Amino acid sequence: MRGSLLILAMLPVIALAQPRTPLAHFQAQAFLAGSCWKGAFPDGKQVDEHCFEWVYDRQFLRDRHTVVGGSAPYGGETIYYFDAASKAVHYLYINVLGGHSRGTMTVQDGALVFPEESYSDGKQQRTYRSTWRRDGDATYLVLTEVKTPQGWTEAWRVRMQRQE
16 A cells, blocks of 8 residues: 555656657757757857756746856846747747847748847847757857848857757
C-alpha cells in the first residue's frame, strides 16, 4: 500500500521530468531552448549572450541576454508566446534601460524573421527588424537593421555560437 502511495505521489515529478515536444508554433525556435549562445559584435569589443529556456511546461520560451564589453552592463529578457487570435508567435522584450518592444516572429525559408517593430526606452524610439538564420546545429546568424530617414541600414551582424 505504501509503495503504491509513493508511486502516486511521484507521478507529477516523473511527468515533469519527461522531455516534451515543443508546441507546434515553437518548432522553429526549439533548437535554441536549453542552451546559451554567444557572439561578438562587429567592433569585436562587445559580446552578446542569449540563454533560452522553456517556461510553464513549454507554453512560453524565455530568452535572457547580456552584453559585456560596452561602456556599461546591458541586459534584457524576451518572452515568446503564441497568440491564438492572430495564430502567430509574439514576444515582449524588456531591458535594464527601461526599454521595451513588442513584435511577432515568423518563419520564412527556415529563418526566424522579426518584422519591423518599434523600440522605446522613454528617451528615444527606434524601429528595428531582424533575421536569425540557423547555420548548423551549433550556430545561427543574426542580422539586425534599423530604419533611418534614408531607409533600412544594417545595425549589426552577429554569429551566435552554442555554449557547452
